[in-house]
Amino acid sequence: MNEKEKEEEEKKAMEEALMDIMEDINLEEQKSEAAFIKKLNLLREEIKTKEQFTTTDILPKEPQITSSQSVAIKFADIDSFLAEEKIETPFADEFWEFYYNNKQITDPRKFLGGNTVREKILGLLGEVSEYVLNPELINLNHAFNEKMQSGKLYYVGDTHGSIKDTDKCIRYFVKQIEKTELNNEEIKIIFLGDYVDRNKMDIHNLLYILTFAMKYPKYVRILRGNHEEVTINMRYGFWHSINKYLPNLYLFNDFEYFFMKLPLVHAVHYQSETMVEPRVIVSLHGGIPIYDNKFTEMPKIPNIVEGLDLLDSSYSNIDEMGDLSQQILWNDPADDLPPGMFFLPSKRGIGFNFGKEVFDEWMKQNKADRLIRGHEVFLEGFKNFFNNRLFSVFSSSKYVFRRLEAKILELDFSKPWDKNWKYLTIQKEL
Numbered sequence: 001m002n003e004k005e006k007e008e009e010e011k012k013a014m015e016e017a018l019m020d021i022m023e024d025i026n027l028e029e030q031k032s033e034a035a036f037i038k039k040l041n042l043l044r045e046e047i048k049t050k051e052q053f054t055t056t057d058i059l060p061k062e063p064q065i066t067s068s069q070s071v072a073i074k075f076a077d078i079d080s081f082l083a084e085e086k087i088e089t090p091f092a093d094e095f096w097e098f099y100y101n102n103k104q105i106t107d108p109r110k111f112l113g114g115n116t117v118r119e120k121i122l123g124l125l126g127e128v129s130e131y132v133l134n135p136e137l138i139n140l141n142h143a144f145n146e147k148m149q150s151g152k153l154y155y156v157g158d159t160h161g162s163i164k165d166t167d168k169c170i171r172y173f174v175k176q177i178e179k180t181e182l183n184n185e186e187i188k189i190i191f192l193g194d195y196v197d198r199n200k201m202d203i204h205n206l207l208y209i210l211t212f213a214m215k216y217p218k219y220v221r222i223l224r225g226n227h228e229e230v231t232i233n234m235r236y237g238f239w240h241s242i243n244k245y246l247p248n249l250y251l252f253n254d255f256e257y258f259f260m261k262l263p264l265v266h267a268v269h270y271q272s273e274t275m276v277e278p279r280v281i282v283s284l285h286g287g288i289p290i291y292d293n294k295f296t297e298m299p300k301i302p303n304i305v306e307g308l309d310l311l312d313s314s315y316s317n318i319d320e321m322g323d324l325s326q327q328i329l330w331n332d333p334a335d336d337l338p339p340g341m342f343f344l345p346s347k348r349g350i351g352f353n354f355g356k357e358v359f360d361e362w363m364k365q366n367k368a369d370r371l372i373r374g375h376e377v378f379l380e381g382f383k384n385f386f387n388n389r390l391f392s393v394f395s396s397s398k399y400v401f402r403r404l405e406a407k408i409l410e411l412d413f414s415k416p417w418d419k420n421w422k423y424l425t426i427q428k429e430l
């Protein structure tokens with residue numbers, strides 16, 4: 001290594017160290033409740049003013065849902081939708097070149113587009129909204145219902161800006177998709193939310209996942225997590241990332257507005273030729289929603305697989321969402337509830353911990369066989385609950401100060417039902 005290269009190397013290391021220090025300072029700042037509340041109030045005021053949303057032309061606002069009647073189950077026929085549409089995605093193509101082909105996944109200051117970075121990002125959000133989040137494909141913007149006869153499903157849990165894990169997953173999925181297309185098989189890849197916060201690469205991580213979804217809209221589904229929400233983003237890093245790496249571009253509100261459009265639930269109705277009844281695999285970010293009641297009694301249970309207009313998540317702010325939508329984003333399973341308790345308030349401060357009896361009843365009423373969710377950190381990257389009917393997966397191997405064995409979940413319908421699930425360690429097996 002010559003003198004000049006050495007200098008460059010040292011300069012780079014110095015900058016990196018500096019950025020880490022900056023990040024710690026920001027974390028300290030974030031701990032200050034008063035500062036946070038002040039910022040939050042400012043933002044709330046801002047959001048009340050319609051003019052602050054600068055992309056209303058790109059992302060037209062859907063009318064609010066007022067009905068509380070159950071709707072008939074609607075299946076998304078994505079193949080025929082995409083076949084009819086002439087898809088032109090210049091922005092997604094450029095982002096794909098940037099992240100996938102040129103591997104720009106280490107420097108949070110590097111964004112596609114230079115002077116036109118704002119235009120590029122808004123363009124990508126617009127493209128994803130038009131095709132991947134098309135309201136014709138998603139019931140009232142809340143859920144997908146899809147049929148499958150064979151093939152494989154992959155579930156990715158919280159990535160939280162851990163773009164090295166996301167990159168491994170996406171490269172693996174591209175290979176699987178290519179194989180699938182050769183053999184004429186089915187494949188679906190579902191991202192369970194929590195793309196941003198807690199990591200300086202969080203904006204990039206989100207943009208990379210959206211680009212992947214846009215490049216392969218037939219196969220990729222993206223759901224909303226509790227971190228695709230304004231108050232959490234103010235507090236846990238995304239707001240800081242935007243201010244630090246994309247300053248003075250006023251993109252925060254545009255991202256938050258985009259998050260409002262992400263669906264909450266994905267359901268696969270799997271039925272091979274020999275099966276009499278379909279098996280339903282539901283996925284969502286946090287947990288099953290219930291109607292609040294005494295903790296010592298079985299709560300009333302909503303059918304969200306068929307009655308999707310019970311949900312109303314079309315808000316940037318969690319406080320404005322309906323209870324059921326909030327719970328989908330925040331609830332957790334618990335296999336250690338005290339005897340006699342059906343569910344309890346969560347120590348997270350929002351949502352509930354639900355036990356096996358509530359879960360079993362919920363699955364019965366929703367005619368579901370399995371639930372796949374993310375939201376919780378486990379050192380092994382996963383935990384199965386309730387006789388292997390609830391699968392919890394976590395897909396970020398670097399999470400705050402922890403290192404863990406991040407996983408993805410694979411369901412392979414060519415195998416017997418009880419043995420068709422398998423977790424893959426992202427950094428070892430992909």
Ligand SMILES: [Mn+2]
Pocket residue numbers: 158194225226227285374375376
């Ligand atoms: Mn979460």
